[in-house]
Amino acid sequence: MDFLTIIQILDSTVRLGTPLLLACLAGLFSERAGIFDIGLEGKMLAAAFFSAAVAAVSGSVWLGLAAGIAASLALAALHGLASITFRGNQLISGVAINFLAAGLTVLIAQDWFGQGGRTPSLVGGARFEPITLPFADHVAAVPILGPIYSELLSGHSILVYLAFLAVPATWWMLYRTRFGLRLRAVGENPAAVDTAGVSVVGLRYAAVAICGVLCGIAGAYLATGLQAGFVKDMTAGRGFIALAALIFAKWRPWHAMWACLLFGFLQAIALRYQNIDLGGLVIPVQVMDALPYILTVVILAGFVGKAIPPRAGGEPYVKER
């Protein structure tokens, strides 16, 4: 394996890790506030469709992004309504949202475009184009560092850079602002937050809304950045891999980034090689497919450091009278 191949695999790791990272941070906000969210997949899928559909019709990828975020926010509001206002089961609500998105996207896509549940291919301004960082072409010839800069770091769409900037932003928001402190508190001990005179319901809705926005960007990136258009079920379990990454990272932003890059790397390897031959020992591609899930189970089992979720996670808050 030569240097350029490694760079290419890492480049594709960044691309494939981006939607995971955005969805993972989305889940982080929600779950840190005590709202379990297994509907990341559905929100991403809805955002992917509406961003691609609006971008295809209007020709503007930015309008598409806005539509994607709006669609994801609508589902997030539904999740909030079910799990915060009506104190329903958050897991069941998440399952419902996943199916709702899986069904509605195909139904609407067929109605609008009549192409068997897909949008037309996006071209030109309807897609997020790669951004060439300054001097990327000039330094490409420099050994080692040149390709790293011009191939690996440069040439991604704006949403990729946004996703990686969201990591320090999330860290800062959670650990260095009053809002972040309250958000974390509401996921651990909502009664204490309530006693302090801060609205538990308001905080949780805010967290779910942030989750919706981030899932919206993740879905829009899938359909307008990574690929050119929406196809049925295009999230392909990414929402669940993001969930796995979130547990793997034990609900911490920087760790979430590394977990998503690891899982993105596994996807990049599986995409490039069918079976990996390690000198006699052949690893079938199915092992690569299953590895993120297996790793998550191992982490959950507590064999490699215990993953402890926010204490009030999954519990509806009932104010005592």
Added chain:
Amino acid sequence: MDVMPRWADVVLIPLISLALAAILSALVIVGIGEDPVAAVSLMVKGALGSTYGWGYTLYYATNFMFTGLAVSVAFHAKLFNIGGEGQAMLGGLGVAIACLYVPWPHWTLALIFASLAAALFGAAWAAIPAYLQARRGSHIVITTIMFNFIAAAVLNYMLVVVLRPKGAMDPASARFPEAVHLPSFQEMFSTADTALFRGAPANITFFVALAACVVVWLLIWRTRLGYEIRAYGHSETGARYAGISPFRITMIAMLISGALAGLMAINNVMGEAERLVLNATEGAGFIGIAVALMGRSHPFGVFLAAILFGFLYQGGAELALWTDIPRELIVVIQALVILFTGALDNMVRMPLERLFLRLRGGNG
């Protein structure tokens, strides 16, 4: 004290939730420019208007009864088993191995042992998440979701590398031998003059599913173990105080749940396809969630809900065939049913409880 009479809880709330889901589904159909009344009549005609339609409806219902019971049993122990899909996939693997590698003299023997294999494989796939929940506190919802994906990878590997016959292109096992062919409804009910259920996949497994409903009812409401499962589901501390081991109940409830999900494979793999294919389960494991929620985790409710979803599935296939409405309409309906009977239960329950309180206040 219960605010509402029992009938309101068991019948009224599910009916209102279902009506809400139906109204929203109708709005969706209107939204994509189709006529909901025509759509419903087409679904009824396609799914219930002929023995052929019934043959498909009951075939799907058989799948959903198994997965619905699987989710229900876990629900009674307050465990949410989303892994029915993976457990049913592994059940299919068990059935395929039992049917392909053992020369059965007669289908009755094959049915018994294939059922055992299906249940065993399904239970085994549920065992690891159950153990991790009971001993290590790993959240069963997350682990069973992960195990669905791992199951898909295992099945993919088995079909592509191990079970695929030499020279075959598509990832599927060889056809099962003729001896393990299960009697279909067509063979069971047709007379010399009239052919009934012609070409429909419903088979003898339907009666196995009915038996499973009865057995689960006996287990949950008429045995000591069932009582312990329900007690544990109502209050873990209460159950612990009564000397019920949480580890034992979690394991047993999940093993039964996994076995039931696995049993689905005798219907779709042995009864219908007669070979193991990729995606043999077609999401039936997830529909089990909707079926269990709608059936209020009671075997009779599960039976009714399974028939309803069987109707929706077959009706939806007919719609996709004759109109521009894609099959995914069923996924939307399924989502709405899960949403209203599960997550938004309180939205229906709270106003009703207030209504009953007021009625009672007026009388007394």
